[in-house]
Amino acid sequence: MEFSSKLLEKAVNEMSQLPGIGKRTALRLVLHLLNQPESQTFQLVDALKTMRSDIKFCKSCHNISDVELCEICSNPNRISDVICVVEDIRDVMAIENTSSFKGLYHVLGGKISPMDGIGPQDLNIQTLVEKVKQGEVKELIFALGSTMEGDTTNFYIYRQIQDYNVVTSTIARGISVGNELEYTDEITLGRSIVNRIPFEASLKS
Ligand SMILES: [Zn+2]
Numbered sequence: 001m002e003f004s005s006k007l008l009e010k011a012v013n014e015m016s017q018l019p020g021i022g023k024r025t026a027l028r029l030v031l032h033l034l035n036q037p038e039s040q041t042f043q044l045v046d047a048l049k050t051m052r053s054d055i056k057f058c059k060s061c062h063n064i065s066d067v068e069l070c071e072i073c074s075n076p077n078r079i080s081d082v083i084c085v086v087e088d089i090r091d092v093m094a095i096e097n098t099s100s101f102k103g104l105y106h107v108l109g110g111k112i113s114p115m116d117g118i119g120p121q122d123l124n125i126q127t128l129v130e131k132v133k134q135g136e137v138k139e140l141i142f143a144l145g146s147t148m149e150g151d152t153t154n155f156y157i158y159r160q161i162q163d164y165n166v167v168t169s170t171i172a173r174g175i176s177v178g179n180e181l182e183y184t185d186e187i188t189l190g191r192s193i194v195n196r197i198p199f200e201a202s203l204k205s
Contacts, residue, residue, distance in 0.1 A: 001023055001027070008030065008034075011030045011033075012026045012027050012030050013026075015029055015030055054066070056068060058070035058072075058073055058107075060073045060104075061073050061104060061105045061106050061107055062106065062107040062108075062109060062124045062127070063089055063092055063105060063107045064089045072092075072096075072104060072105060073104055077102070078102055078103060078104055079102050079103045079104070080103075080104055080136075081103075081136060081137055081138040081139070082102075082103030082104070082137075082138060082139045082141070083103060083104050083105065083106050083128075083131070083137050083139070083140055083141070084101060084103055084104070084105050084106070084140075084141040084143050084193075085105075085106050085108065085128065085140060085141065085142050085143060085144065085154075085157065086105055086106070086107055086108065086143050086144065087107070087108055087109075087110060087111055087144055087145070087150075088107060088109060088110070089107065091107075091143060092105050092107065094186075094189060095143065095189065095193065097186050098186045098187075098189050098190030098193065099190070100189075100190035100191075100193045100194050101190075101193050103139075106124070106127075106128045106131070107124060108123045108124050108125065108128075108144075108153065109122075109123050109124050110122065110123050111123075111144060111147070111149035111150055111152070111153045112149060112152045112153045112156055113149045113152075120156055123153075125156070125157060125160070128140075128157065129157070129160045129161060132160075132161045132164050132166050133161075133164060135164075135165070138166065138167065139166065139167040139168070139169060140157075140161065140166055140167070140168050140169070140199075141168075141169050141170065141171065141193070141196055142157070142158075142168065142169070142170040142171070142199060143170070143193070154170065154199070155203075158199060167198075168198070168199035168200070169196040169197060169198055169199055170196060170197060170198075170199045170202045171189075171192040171193055171196050
């Protein structure tokens with residue numbers, strides 16, 4: 001792609017680093033930003049900058065938050081010893097939308113995936129295991145979706161905590177096969193949390 005402006009080229013190159021954005025789309029977006037009122041573009045830049053520099057991760061559940069302890073963890077009406085283990089904030093949002101879950105979350109920040117070089121040490125697993133060891137957890141609900149990576153991650157965590165006095169369950173299998181959690185419809189997802197099954201039973205199926 002030949003550019004008449006180095007500034008334009010640089011912006012397009014940066015934009016095309018985003019997932020799913022090729023050079024052509026990047027050019028279209030950049031031209032859009034150039035054509036809209038300057039203030040609007042600056043607002044976008046500002047929002048991204050502040051988000052990047054000011055955002056925090058909840059010190060307890062690792063969910064993205066504006067404060068040290070997120071709104072869910074600090075809510076006294078939540079059941080603090082039932083913890084739903086999820087991959088990222090999109091899963092938290094999807095489950096929250098169902099209004100079927102009143103416990104807390106633990107956000108792993110990914111799934112174990114040797115193919116992508118992601119091991120247990122790259123995820124927020126140790127802090128979860130600590131919570132269980134401290135006796136703070138009555139039930140762990142695995143909600144990682146039924147991919148191979150999800151299964152591997154569930155099993156890894158299960159092995160770490162199986163000797164402790166904690167109930168483990170998983171959202172019904174088959175619900176999210178081939179789908180990531182975030183794409184499952186609210187009613188189905190809500191039902192699968194309410195009707196969760198013991199984790200050990202899921203290993204046998
Ligand atoms: Zn939290």
